[in-house]
Amino acid sequence: MALSLHHxxxxxxxxxALARFWCRVLEWRVLSEKEREVIIGPSAEAGTGICFMPVTDAKSVKNRLHFDLAPDDQEAEVARLLALGARRLDIGQGGGRSWVVLQDPEGNEFCVLKPRRNLIAFAD
Known part of the structure; x- marks a missing residue:
């Protein structure tokens, strides 16, 4: 059976608003916008994207899943993301970590990693 991650x-x-924030973060675009979903991705041909769906309840706990972003320049990227509307977040990570924790305008956590100079090969 073939299986791939779609969204x-x-x-x-x-x-x-949240879709447009993430479009600016990832330099993606809105691929589909309907009343109950907005889909973004790098292109219409891309195999994976992000789908934003409506909820009425407020976010109350730390996300169980989050994005790790790998920039060329962590400091510059954090500054850019803060200018786009992200906010710094302390979740008890402490100092000296190789990542910076931020949250998007709706409070979803994500991390900005230090640059990865060498690609890591993942073995199966």
Whole structure:
């Protein structure tokens, strides 16, 4: 059986606003916008995207899944993301870590990693 990841689904209160934030973060674009879903991705031909779906309840706990972003320049990227509307977040990670924890405008956590100079090969 062939299987591939199609979308990561993110619950949101303001679908268009959160989708546009992540489009700016990832330099992606809106691929589909409907009343109850907004889908973004790098292109219409890309195999995987992010789908934003509506929820009415408020976020109350740490995400069980989050994005790790790998920039060329961590400091510059954190500054860019803060300018786009992200906020710093302390989840008890302590100092000296190789990542910076941020949250998007709706409070979803994500990390900005230090640059990865060498690609890591994952073995199966």
């Amino acid at each position: 990561l689904v993110v619950d949101a209160h303001d679908l268009p």
